[in-house]
Amino acid sequence: MAEGKVFGCFSIASVAATYDDIYVPRIFIPWAQLLLQRAALSPGESVLDVATGPGTVARLAAERVGPRGRVVGTDISAAMIGIAQEKPVADQAAAIEYLVAPAAPLPVADRSFDAVTCQQGLQFFPDRQAALKEMRRALRPSGRMVAAVWREITLQPSFAAMDVALRECLGPDAEPYGAPFRGPGNEALRQELSDAGFKNVSVDEGRLPLTYEGGVEQKLATLAASPVSAAVEALTDKERARLWDAGRRRLEPLVMDGAIRTQMVSLLVTATT
Numbered sequence: 001m002a003e004g005k006v007f008g009c010f011s012i013a014s015v016a017a018t019y020d021d022i023y024v025p026r027i028f029i030p031w032a033q034l035l036l037q038r039a040a041l042s043p044g045e046s047v048l049d050v051a052t053g054p055g056t057v058a059r060l061a062a063e064r065v066g067p068r069g070r071v072v073g074t075d076i077s078a079a080m081i082g083i084a085q086e087k088p089v090a091d092q093a094a095a096i097e098y099l100v101a102p103a104a105p106l107p108v109a110d111r112s113f114d115a116v117t118c119q120q121g122l123q124f125f126p127d128r129q130a131a132l133k134e135m136r137r138a139l140r141p142s143g144r145m146v147a148a149v150w151r152e153i154t155l156q157p158s159f160a161a162m163d164v165a166l167r168e169c170l171g172p173d174a175e176p177y178g179a180p181f182r183g184p185g186n187e188a189l190r191q192e193l194s195d196a197g198f199k200n201v202s203v204d205e206g207r208l209p210l211t212y213e214g215g216v217e218q219k220l221a222t223l224a225a226s227p228v229s230a231a232v233e234a235l236t237d238k239e240r241a242r243l244w245d246a247g248r249r250r251l252e253p254l255v256m257d258g259a260i261r262t263q264m265v266s267l268l269v270t271a272t273t
């Protein structure tokens with residue numbers, strides 16, 4: 001990607017669109033496939049995907065439960081739901097209903113789903129216990145819940161590298177990535193699920209490769225989808241050039257044959273009602 005395009009992308013690309021273009025195929029689809037293996041969905045089942053974002057987990061779940069199944073995706077962001085609604089659903093997949101809604105309260109009936117999924121959503125909810133109780137309320141007896149929560153940023157090399165570059169340029173008090181990598185740890189998740197009434201709670205760690213084949217410039221373009229996108233956009237050209245230099249320097253150790261080749265680590269949760 002040309003540098004001018006990267007510099008220019010902040011004014012034309014919304015957070016949701018950048019997230020969808022760059023992060024979804026490289027991060028969220030592979031992780032959704034891993035998460036859904038744990039949900040062990042069968043044809044005809046019903047699935048609720050909480051914090052569905054652009055509907056990545058919802059669409060893959062719809063393929064697994066097939067045309068006799070049912071999928072509902074909820075998210076607090078109307079922009080994300082708008083992107084989800086525009087995406088085609090595969091042939092032989094369940095219909096998907098998308099709702100703009102917070103994680104608590106959920107606008108769904110009691111005991112109406114076989115499975116609830118929540119990929120990288122729990123760490124954002126202001127009242128996680130209320131959200132977990134809502135997910136449990138939505139599940140049928142013997143329903144199951146699967147969720148994923150990133151581990152800390154120091155274990156996610158490409159984000160850690162950009163975090164350092166951003167702090168260098170925006171100041172030590174900047175919170176470049178914040179919530180996504182500040183989720184509960186293994187023990188806290190177990191406790192919170194148990195407190196919400198879930199049984200058979202299991203939390204383990206997953207690790208998947210992450211490649212930005214567009215290299216450093218592609219990673220820099222993801223700043224448009226970061227919590228500091230407005231601060232970066234407000235920089236002067238000179239300050240932004242300094243940030244881009246810092247980003248290139250910090251990301252360089254991850255580059256192989258022009259691509260960033262790294263990995264991500266997440267906690268993976270499964271539980272039943």
Ligand SMILES: C[S@@+](CC[C@H](N)C(=O)[O-])C[C@H]1O[C@@H](n2cnc3c(N)ncnc32)[C@H](O)[C@@H]1O
Pocket residue numbers: 028032050051052053054055056057074075076077080101102103104118119120121124125126180
């Ligand atoms: C990192 S994204 C994950 C999206 C999606 N699950 C995926 O795998 O692509 C986090 C999502 O949580 C949503 N979110 C944040 N706070 C929320 C809340 N209180 N209730 C519902 N959704 C929320 C955001 O709008 C965003 O779409």
